[in-house]
Every structure is written in C-alpha cells, then in structure tokens.
Amino acid sequence: MIVNDPAVLAEVTALVDAYEVALMTNDVEALDGAFWASPHTVRLGVAENLWGFAEIAAFRVGRAGGSPPRTRLRTEVTTFGADFAVANVLFRRDDTGKVGRQSQTWIRTADGWKVASAHVSLMQESADQRLASSNEKR
Numbered sequence: 377m378i379v380n381d382p383a384v385l386a387e388v389t390a391l392v393d394a395y396e397v398a399l400m401t402n403d404v405e406a407l408d409g410a411f412w413a414s415p416h417t418v419r420l421g422v423a424e425n426l427w428g429f430a431e432i433a434a435f436r437v438g439r440a441g442g443s444p445p446r447t448r449l450r451t452e453v454t455t456f457g458a459d460f461a462v463a464n465v466l467f468r469r470d471d472t473g474k475v476g477r478q479s480q481t482w483i484r485t486a487d488g489w490k491v492a493s494a495h496v497s498l499m500q501e502s503a504d505q506r507l508a509s510s511n512e513k514r
Contacts, residue, residue, distance in 0.1 A: 377457045388461040388482055389453045391489050395480075396465075402442025408433050412483065412490035419494045422476070445470040459484035475499045 378384075391410070398406035411417055415428040419435075426432045450466040461482040468475050481493040 384455040392463045399443045404436045412492045421496045
C-alpha cells in the first residue's frame, strides 16, 4: 500500500479545502454532497451525534447560520492506497478564540470521494490529561 501517493494526496487535499469553503459559506448542497449518502455515515459534532446521512442532512438544513467562522491553524491529510484517507484540521473559532479539532475519514465510492465519518470537538480549558496525571503523582 502506498501512503500519500502525490496524486491521491492532491485530490483529497483539494476536497478538504473545498469542504472548508462550503462550511464557511454554509453551502448546504456542497456539504451534503461531501458526505457518503449511507445509513453507516457518522458525524459527531460539538453538540450533536448524527448517525446516518439522513440525520446529517437534517441537521444541516435546521442549522441557523451555519458553522461559526473559524481560521484553520493546521491541516494534515494522509492517504492510504488509492481509496482511503484521513484528514485532521486544527482550527480557532474567530468569535471566541476557542481551539477545535475536526477529523474526517474519506473513502472513494462509485460517486467519488465522500466523508464516511467525521468528528468535531472543542478543546476544554484545563483538561490536559498530562497535567491531571502529573498532579496526581505529587
């Protein structure tokens, strides 16, 4: 298996970038189009757990104003072979300054590359497990 084949990496990176544009412009059609239309698709968000494409699409339609504006701090895309990739994004919300993480599992389907699983979370202040465990040892 080839990891990060340049052509596959470029293809998925372009899709991750396009997804970000769609997210920031609340382009619901493009956002839905990025996800695998399957009952097996999962999106775990900051405040919601969505199981299956139908729940994901319903969430997007019902979400007033779309995603809060954010600035990407780091994006890492890794491809495995020609049909599987993961993308991880570190971002900062423009309004609150909170740092968040987004991960996506991309698969190549008959309809092109699609997100099969996604997770979005915000960092919790003082929740660094390394600090908690070092304090316990004292």
